Amino acid sequence: MNQGLVLALDIGGTNARGEVLDARLGAPLVRADLPTPERDGEATIATIASLCRLLLAGLSDVDRSRVCAVGLAVPGIIEGPTGVVRLASNLGWADEPVAARLSALLGLDVVLHHDVTAAGVAEHRLGAGAGASDLLAVFIGTGMAALVVAGGEVVSGGLHQAGEIGHIPVQQGGRPCPCGQTGCLEMYASARAIGRAYGALTGDPDATSLDVVTALGSDPRADSVWAEAMDWLAHGLLGPITLLSPARVVLGGGLSASGAVLVDALRSRLDVLSHVAAVPEIVTASLGQRAGVLGSGLATFDAIERRQLV
Ligand SMILES: [Zn+2]
Incomplete structure (x- = not known):
């Protein structure tokens, strides 16, 4: 050593x-x-x-x-x-x-x-991804990015830009993203997008995804914002899951602080959406x-x- x-x-x-x-x-x-x-x-x-x-x-x-x-x-x-x-x-x-x-x-x-690569490597080797040789670690905060591990190796890509999952378009001609594209996944399902969607309904420009999770079950506006974001997240992750067939998905970043609420919402939607890919184990990151x-x-x-x- x-x-x-x-x-x-x-x-x-x-x-x-x-x-x-x-x-x-x-x-x-x-x-x-x-x-x-x-x-x-x-x-x-x-x-x-x-x-x-x-x-x-x-x-x-x-x-x-x-x-x-x-x-x-x-x-x-x-x-x-x-x-x-x-x-x-x-x-x-x-x-x-x-x-x-x-x-x-x-x-x-x-x-x-x-x-994100660094955080993903840590989760893969020391945290919630340990033991999985085929893994998708998705970090959801202000933006969204992922680490892909296939056959035990980190996939960085021939042009070194693998993992930009937040900029995979999920809607043709959708919301404009600061990256220059439209309809990117992170414009619908990042923690920031969730906070903004709730703020647009409540009039609070500082609303966060945590406010949404806290208000679930007591504020129907939070319920609908959350449900829509989770639909987009499942829709956006189904492509990479179908392509890569990871054994485990680790969810990290700020949104993962919502724990089982996030994991359960995503799993239940993937169970309904997916008819080809087996739905992998879904866990939250453990290293904070x-x-x-x-x-x-x-x-x-x-x-x-x-x-x-x-
Ligand atoms: Zn983008």
Whole structure:
């Protein structure tokens, strides 16, 4: 087992989380968080460097000398092999050589990961997906994205963009999506879409999917918004399930906090909709908000193992 340590980071739109992990991926040696600057690419680079220095400062001299790399999970379109972020609009990056810039600042190798891929890898290896060699891990929050595992291997795709399940069109000529397409699944069934649909009925612009789940059974408007969103979600997931035949679907992200309410609603609809594909086991993710950091650490130790790092 690798004796080194990794600075594992997960950069969200609101918070940048960091942990120092060894290859066993148990409790962190040090943990720190910093707020993420708002859509300011230069400030985000500086914040990540500060977070790394905070983590290093928490280590003994001996442990500091064991740190061999930084793993960085970010939302957006990334090129893992080159370390370039093609687009991360919430972080203010476009065609930014993030890994090279941070590596120059820190004197450490920096490995980039897509945040959903990282969280999915963690759920697959350490969480609710453990033991399933064919898995679909779907993260539903502001947007929606998935990790596909087939035959025990993560499917990243020949063009490295597999898993963008939220942008699979489910309605021809449907709602416009910020990605430029219309009718994308996440415009109907993401946590944000559910909150917006409820807000449109109640007049509350700050309504969330949690408000909908809380009001189920007592507010008919919540019941109808939820039922419609779950119809879209089942409709949108049936395609990937039919194509891939996963043994298990893991539901993560903010919407998965609704637990059995979500799992039961989705399963019952898939049971009705599906006449070809067997309906897989459906469970909620188990690692919570730590999944991104753990996956960032896991994928970075994997990269070291594959000798992608010198
Ligand atoms: Zn889209």
